[in-house]
Amino acid sequence: MIKAKIVGAGGYGGVGILELLMRHPEVEPAALVDVVDAGRPISDLYPHLAGYCDLEICTPDSDRACETYDVVFFSTPDGVGMQAAAGELERGAKVIDYSGDFRFGSAESYADYANFIGREPEHASPDLLEEAVYGVPEFHRDAIAGARLVGNPGCFAISALLGLVPAVGAKLAAPGTLIADGKTGVSGAGKKASPVFHYPARYEQMNAYKLGGHQHLVEVEHELSARAGRRIALTFTTQVVPVCRGIMTSLYGTLEEGVDYARALAAYRDFYADAPFVRVCDRSVPAGTHHVRGSNRALLLIDVDERTGRLRVISHIDNLMKGQAGNALQNMNLMFGLDETAGLTEPGRYP
Amino acid sequence: MIKAKIVGAGGYGGVGILELLMRHPEVEPAALVDVVDAGRPISDLYPHLAGYCDLEICTPDSDRACETYDVVFFSTPDGVGMQAAAGELERGAKVIDYSGDFRFGSAESYADYANFIGREPEHASPDLLEEAVYGVPEFHRDAIAGARLVGNPGCFAISALLGLVPAVGAKLAAPGTLIADGKTGVSGAGKKASPVFHYPARYEQMNAYKLGGHQHLVEVEHELSARAGRRIALTFTTQVVPVCRGIMTSLYGTLEEGVDYARALAAYRDFYADAPFVRVCDRSVPAGTHHVRGSNRALLLIDVDERTGRLRVISHIDNLMKGQAGNALQNMNLMFGLDETAGLTEPGRYP
Amino acid sequence: MIKAKIVGAGGYGGVGILELLMRHPEVEPAALVDVVDAGRPISDLYPHLAGYCDLEICTPDSDRACETYDVVFFSTPDGVGMQAAAGELERGAKVIDYSGDFRFGSAESYADYANFIGREPEHASPDLLEEAVYGVPEFHRDAIAGARLVGNPGCFAISALLGLVPAVGAKLAAPGTLIADGKTGVSGAGKKASPVFHYPARYEQMNAYKLGGHQHLVEVEHELSARAGRRIALTFTTQVVPVCRGIMTSLYGTLEEGVDYARALAAYRDFYADAPFVRVCDRSVPAGTHHVRGSNRALLLIDVDERTGRLRVISHIDNLMKGQAGNALQNMNLMFGLDETAGLTEPGRYP
Amino acid sequence: MIKAKIVGAGGYGGVGILELLMRHPEVEPAALVDVVDAGRPISDLYPHLAGYCDLEICTPDSDRACETYDVVFFSTPDGVGMQAAAGELERGAKVIDYSGDFRFGSAESYADYANFIGREPEHASPDLLEEAVYGVPEFHRDAIAGARLVGNPGCFAISALLGLVPAVGAKLAAPGTLIADGKTGVSGAGKKASPVFHYPARYEQMNAYKLGGHQHLVEVEHELSARAGRRIALTFTTQVVPVCRGIMTSLYGTLEEGVDYARALAAYRDFYADAPFVRVCDRSVPAGTHHVRGSNRALLLIDVDERTGRLRVISHIDNLMKGQAGNALQNMNLMFGLDETAGLTEPGRYP
Incomplete structure (x- = not known):
């Protein structure tokens, strides 16, 4: 089983990928990390998960968070992934980041983005920008399949x-x-x-x-x-x-x-x-x-x-699926050589 | 008091103008006409009006409907106003029609419209088209003020x-x-x-x-x-x-x-x-x-x-106000030489 | 014209009574008081009022707030009205309070309430409790008509x-x-x-x-x-x-x-x-x-x-009308000898 | 694989059980029956299913509908199941009916119900009433497990x-x-x-x-x-x-x-x-x-x-799950000796 860590687990993007990983045949959501609500089971925040997933949220520097995982999802705002991705990659994890940190393939492009949104133009891990792949599978399937680091799109x-x-x-x-x-x-x-x-x-x-x-x-x-x-x-x-x-x-x-x-x-x-x-x-x-x-x-x-x-x-x-967690999982599938649709084979429910 | 007749009173466009006329200082909603629900008080269909307005709906050929009114609102689909407007005008009423019947100033333009929406290109009252004014007060204030017949916009x-x-x-x-x-x-x-x-x-x-x-x-x-x-x-x-x-x-x-x-x-x-x-x-x-x-x-x-x-x-x-009944009343005010804002001086309520 | 002051004007209860007073024939909303947003026109907070009412919000201790008004509405949480009502009454105003402060006719009853909700059992103006009337006009019409101080119900x-x-x-x-x-x-x-x-x-x-x-x-x-x-x-x-x-x-x-x-x-x-x-x-x-x-x-x-x-x-x-501002106005009408329905004669709009 | 037929497939109750069966590891939704929309794929009515399930709807008397299935769900109004259940049982199917037809264990009780709702008091298949089980698994688990015919509750x-x-x-x-x-x-x-x-x-x-x-x-x-x-x-x-x-x-x-x-x-x-x-x-x-x-x-x-x-x-x-299709599947699981939770192991998605 692929062991997954979700950083920012308490937000909609975090619980969204958690829900998907729970039904994925080859992944185990193994660590839920957040800077708030540490010590509480995720089902406390999202009671629809009670009995399905009662993993405790842990802080980013907790023992559990610092173990080695196969894949790490950063469902975090701009600026978090760029600080933490390098360490995860060193430990051997593949990384998918939801923010704008890794959507731009060069320091120059990132600086343009940062200027536009009013952040510091310097990227914390500029050396990772070149290898990071913009995570739209429909455009960059092969590059994603070979990537360690993907910037999931907005x-x-x-x-x-x-x-x-x-x-x-x-x-x-x-x-x-x-x-x-x-x-x-x-x-x-x-x-x-x-x-x-x-x-x-x-x-x-x-x-x-x-x-x-x-x-x-x-x-x-x-x-x-x-x-x-x-x-x-x-x-x-x-x-x-x-x-x-x-x-x-x-x-x-x-x-x-x-x-x-x-x-x-x-x-x-x-x-x-x-x-x-x-x-x-x-x-x-x-x-x-x-x-x-x-x-x-x-x-x-x-x-x-x-x-x-x-x-x-x-x-x-669906902004929370193809627009966020679903697309992130699609990227993960490609990065691990799995069927692109694994864990994503079900339609939604109507009405 | 200006006596008003509303044709198509049972629909949202009808009840919308009724609500506005009820608070207008110089107009009395005097006849509510519809082809369904005749004999029922309007407050049966719209219970929020119970005790405020309990006028009975009458059929288009009822005695009440055939009296003379100062203004007639046709809140009716395409094809109704063009049949009935001439009679109302002859009886001395001013007419405001909500449909596409009188929004086009010539038989040719109307035919283009009719073709577009799949209706017969012949207008039932082509002679009225020239005098009808397209009812956007912001563009045609003077013409509306002098008009007997206005085609309220979509x-x-x-x-x-x-x-x-x-x-x-x-x-x-x-x-x-x-x-x-x-x-x-x-x-x-x-x-x-x-x-x-x-x-x-x-x-x-x-x-x-x-x-x-x-x-x-x-x-x-x-x-x-x-x-x-x-x-x-x-x-x-x-x-x-x-x-x-x-x-x-x-x-x-x-x-x-x-x-x-x-x-x-x-x-x-x-x-x-x-x-x-x-x-x-x-x-x-x-x-x-x-x-x-x-x-x-x-x-x-x-x-x-x-x-x-x-x-x-x-x-x-608000599609039911500036997009329909409110704009119709604004037109009516102009047609009768009233203050353009009469009966329309209140903001909506929030939230 | 009756001059009205609204304390807590920036909340839903405040804007609700403001909207009603704006259409009341005998009342002028003359001062809008709040502890936040002072200096901003109320229409900044509630843009549907822009052009209809652009009165500036003032602080409770501002000159404007400290003038004498005929009626003061306290659309404020428990504990505010009990502090300020006495001063308003002394200046000759009639007072309507939306909170629990004046809903109970004795210090004992108030203490029961305060205990229930976890507040201090002592009332800040116990001497006012006896004269305050519980503001349900359907039960206490005569007492309200003779009151200076009314506790509007929850x-x-x-x-x-x-x-x-x-x-x-x-x-x-x-x-x-x-x-x-x-x-x-x-x-x-x-x-x-x-x-x-x-x-x-x-x-x-x-x-x-x-x-x-x-x-x-x-x-x-x-x-x-x-x-x-x-x-x-x-x-x-x-x-x-x-x-x-x-x-x-x-x-x-x-x-x-x-x-x-x-x-x-x-x-x-x-x-x-x-x-x-x-x-x-x-x-x-x-x-x-x-x-x-x-x-x-x-x-x-x-x-x-x-x-x-x-x-x-x-x-x-409607919790904001009969459940709050509408009922408060009904109380005010009674307290000033006006028609009980003044300013409240219109149905809502549908849909 | 258990082959399932859904009668009344075009309604919410029908599509609800279809969605569930699609993810059930041991059941194949094999026939979708309805009296309207025959010949259209179900995904025409419910486009979220396009590509996931494009089975054609067939009429109740079509060849496909008349084949033998292991289980038949009647997501139909009162009066349909009581006519058709006997035939299905004879062909060896187990039957789950969503209506009031089989919720009452005797002709007398059914007559009380029928009187209450204004239907004929005679049941079309009175002999089946005794064996039918009221389908609340929490109360009648064993009886459901041994039943051929279950009346799913309201x-x-x-x-x-x-x-x-x-x-x-x-x-x-x-x-x-x-x-x-x-x-x-x-x-x-x-x-x-x-x-x-x-x-x-x-x-x-x-x-x-x-x-x-x-x-x-x-x-x-x-x-x-x-x-x-x-x-x-x-x-x-x-x-x-x-x-x-x-x-x-x-x-x-x-x-x-x-x-x-x-x-x-x-x-x-x-x-x-x-x-x-x-x-x-x-x-x-x-x-x-x-x-x-x-x-x-x-x-x-x-x-x-x-x-x-x-x-x-x-x-x-959830009225469409425990209140309808989910509970029906829970009943089916019991009737076929499967794990009671099969196909029902996932939480919903939030928000």
């Missing part, structure tokens, strides 16, 4: 990239015309209570936020630019709506000469022919976030607005 | 137009680059139950629909084109999220040469300087649909994405 | 009392058999964010809390006991469900000898014959919290379970 | 019975004093859209319904009476709140002489010592429907109100 980022990369790669849409309009559920903000996510303040409320630029925008542009071989910038509007789970992102771009609906649809189908978790749907299919809730799937609805000459893709994911 | 349409018309009018954004990404609450679909709005199928669900073209798109393009003096087409994505009341529409367009944030903001402030129900906010203001829920206001958040050279406007309305 | 308390008092008063049910099963919306907990009211933790969640005894239980028993002339205890289960506004409380009691449905219904109708805000419905009426949302009404559904010989009353209120 | 019924049976059995509470106050999520009403479950009519709405008696009351009283050896009647209030999944039922009864909290708690712990899906919690545990959502668990919070001498039990289930 939820808004992966929702946009899954829809945009084929458009750029297959030259369906003009890179200078890209727009992403994203709507997320509230769980994307994590477990911590705050006035804007207080139930009475959130029910019946829709709003855009971070108009100046959501941090996930940086990795979207970084990935698109890397693939296009030139700098691509896009407008990304991030919005919150009163659901718990789900991201729906509408993607727009002006069609390149000669591209029509059939060609666009074919390009997406082709691009994702071997991707077990991306479902490409033609525009006649009724689609919604319900169709991916609780699963690791992304559902891409492909459309062309012939009247205006525009490509339109609606991307649907 | 909810998605007014949400988009309030944000787009200044952009086109003040040449802020290139008309060929416009995109509208709209999210509506469920009440926009009306009172009738349907599988997609069944609570378990709707909670936690976001989805785009009518990708081929929502009917409100036609009037948006019609109005924009009329104002620009040339044909303008845009991409409009209509989406539903699990809220009851509210529309948030994100509007995008490539900035015209020389336009920056300050100029764009100033243009919107200027355009709406005399509009009592449009609140123009700079991009630093936290905004959301909560801020307009229950009120006739539109809140426009003005932004420019300098990185990509794009204008971005987030338009927020 | 939301769960009034929801239960409106259903129970006629049962005890008219000897419909045996006092020793009373049970109240209450379900509240989240706004009852106020504006402050907390983990249990975080949107993802609250949607889809129902739970009972304070099984050991909700603080509102004390005033329910106090009032019932006072009316019965002997000690009455009841079981009260308080529960939270994912709605924003609304309390539904199911009340049970074993029928006294000879009482049947007709007699029970008649007793309630009789008891509330002159109560403008209580709607007594027979059991055939479909009822729900929607019917009182946004209004000051209480809807009592009267039932008798003949099979088991039990009285069952379902009480519905 | 969701409200099992939620109440799990809390009441130990109280009656261990003589904790006086049978004549029992009250059940139940609140259900909307999915309990099934997939069919209706005006009261239309999203705008249901959000923010709480209401009681069927005050005259919910059909599940009959089986609660039947089971309690059978166990007590005498007729027991209780008051049962059924209510709907705006959640999708979950039932919380508060249960009340006057304590029998000498019973205190410790004894009550011990009695429940003892009663459910061998029940893998019942979690008995002492009253200090924060509990809610979140803790059982998506799992087959029932969570019973045991309390005694010492002030009033009353037992209070709060029962929490």
Whole structure:
């Protein structure tokens, strides 16, 4: 059995990977680490786990946390993984980090990101940046399979990239015309209570936020630019709506000469022919976030607005699955040579 | 007192105008007409009105319905108002119709609309089309003030137009680059139950629909084109999220040469300087649909994405108020020479 | 115009009375006091009020706060009003307090309450307790009309009392058999964010809390006991469900000898014959919290379970209206000799 | 592999058991039967299943439906199973019926139920009633293990019975004093859209319904009476709140002489010592429907109100799991000699 440690176990990202590992046939969630709630069983924080998993949370410097594990998940904010990953790698673990720490393959790119979000531009482990792989399996499957260290993507980022990369790669849409309009559920903000996510303040409320630029925008542009071989910038509007789970992102771009609906649809189908978790749907299919809730799937609805000459893709994911823990597990499967879908073979439950 | 008749009183659009008329100092809701539930007091259908308004619903051909009223609201589907408006006008009433019947100023334009939505292209009262005024007070205040017949706009349409018309009018954004990404609450679909709005199928669900073209798109393009003096087409994505009341529409367009944030903001402030129900906010203001829920206001958040050279406007309305009954009452006020804000002077209630 | 000061203006109880006073024909909300957010306009905290009310919040010791007002509303936690009420009364104001400070007519009763909730048993203004009136207009209309100082009831308390008092008063049910099963919306907990009211933790969640005894239980028993002339205890289960506004409380009691449905219904109708805000419905009426949302009404559904010989009353209120600010205004109207319904004549809006 | 047929596969009860069987190690869902949507893959109706299960729905008289299966689930309304069960049994299948058809062990008891709900009192297969077992594994484990035919309980019924049976059995509470106050999520009403479950009519709405008696009351009283050896009647209030999944039922009864909290708690712990899906919690545990959502668990919070001498039990289930499909699978496991928890070993997912 692969022994796994989860750092930041008490948050939604931590309990999300825990739930998945509990049903994975070849992994044992062996250590739950957090800086708060140490000494309490995880089922105290998440009573739905009582009797299923009652592991105690331990502090990062506890004996249990310092044992050697096969894989370590950092479900932690920016700045934690970059400090601790090197030590884990030295002990022989493979590392998957949820933050922006390892999503950028060079010190320069990381500095751009850090500047954008107002952090120190120096990375604590710059030597690890080159080997770290950006964890979108649909784009970097082989590199992930060979990696010791993966930077799991942001939820808004992966929702946009899954829809945009084929458009750029297959030259369906003009890179200078890209727009992403994203709507997320509230769980994307994590477990911590705050006035804007207080139930009475959130029910019946829709709003855009971070108009100046959501941090996930940086990795979207970084990935698109890397693939296009030139700098691509896009407008990304991030919005919150009163659901718990789900991201729906509408993607727009002006069609390149000669591209029509059939060609666009074919390009997406082709691009994702071997991707077990991306479902490409033609525009006649009724689609919604319900169709991916609780699963690791992304559902891409492909459309062309012939009247205006525009490509339109609606991307649907569960932000806590393909947008976070599910994708992290998919990465882990690849890193350990397991079936990419191991532990992720079940649909969500409806309704 | 102005005596009002509401046709289609049993639906959300009908009860919405009824609620407003009940608190209007100069109007008396005098007849409630519908093709179903005749003989039942309206408070049977809407028990929150019990004791406040217990008027009986009557059929369209009942004695009560056939009396003369000062104003008639048709909260009815396409095709009803065009049949009945002429008779009302002959009896001396002023008419406000909620459907697409009188939103287009010529038989040709109406035929385009009718073709788009799959109806017969012939209008039943083509002679009335020329005098009918498209009921966006912010654009056609004087014409509405002099009109006998107003076509109240669609909810998605007014949400988009309030944000787009200044952009086109003040040449802020290139008309060929416009995109509208709209999210509506469920009440926009009306009172009738349907599988997609069944609570378990709707909670936690976001989805785009009518990708081929929502009917409100036609009037948006019609109005924009009329104002620009040339044909303008845009991409409009209509989406539903699990809220009851509210529309948030994100509007995008490539900035015209020389336009920056300050100029764009100033243009919107200027355009709406005399509009009592449009609140123009700079991009630093936290905004959301909560801020307009229950009120006739539109809140426009003005932004420019300098990185990509794009204008971005987030338009927020209550779909049942500025998107329907509130706007209809605003039109009525103008048609009768009343203060534009009469009966509409209260904010909604929070939370 | 009656000049009003609201202490605790920044909370839901404060903004609730502000919204109501804004539409009251004879009152002017003249000072908004709070210990936080001083210097900010109230519309900063509640943007739906922007342009409607932009009064600045001032501190309790500011000049503005220390002027003389005709009425002062204390929308504050236990312990604030008891310190400040005396000063306000001396300056000639009438005072309405939302907390438990003035709901108990004697130092002994207050001490019982204080012990129950774990506060110091000594009241800061014991001499005021005798003159303070418990603010349920349906039970104490005359006393309220003559009072300078009113203790507005708790939301769960009034929801239960409106259903129970006629049962005890008219000897419909045996006092020793009373049970109240209450379900509240989240706004009852106020504006402050907390983990249990975080949107993802609250949607889809129902739970009972304070099984050991909700603080509102004390005033329910106090009032019932006072009316019965002997000690009455009841079981009260308080529960939270994912709605924003609304309390539904199911009340049970074993029928006294000879009482049947007709007699029970008649007793309630009789008891509330002159109560403008209580709607007594027979059991055939479909009822729900929607019917009182946004209004000051209480809807009592009267039932008798003949099979088991039990009285069952379902009480519905809007916890922020009849459960708080609406009831406070009703008290104010009585205290100033105004029509009891002034400023409260409108139904809520639907949906 | 056990081959299973699901009749009524298109409803929530059908898709619920399908989802569970898909993950069961020893069962193959082999036929999906319904009277509507025949010829469509189930994933057309439930797109979250696309690629996971695309079995076509067939009509009840299709060749596929008429093959022999090892187990048949009737997720159908009253009256269907009683017609078809005999045929299935003859072909050698075991049968689990979700309706009231086989919950009553005699023609007389069934007639009482049928009268209560307004159906014909004659059962179509009266000879099967004696052998049919009421499917609450916690009460009838051995009988279920030996049964060919099980009547799966109603969701409200099992939620109440799990809390009441130990109280009656261990003589904790006086049978004549029992009250059940139940609140259900909307999915309990099934997939069919209706005006009261239309999203705008249901959000923010709480209401009681069927005050005259919910059909599940009959089986609660039947089971309690059978166990007590005498007729027991209780008051049962059924209510709907705006959640999708979950039932919380508060249960009340006057304590029998000498019973205190410790004894009550011990009695429940003892009663459910061998029940893998019942979690008995002492009253200090924060509990809610979140803790059982998506799992087959029932969570019973045991309390005694010492002030009033009353037992209070709060029962929490997922109405679609322990209240329906999960419990049906638990029954199937027992009927086939499998581990009672097979296919039911996972907690739900949070949030």
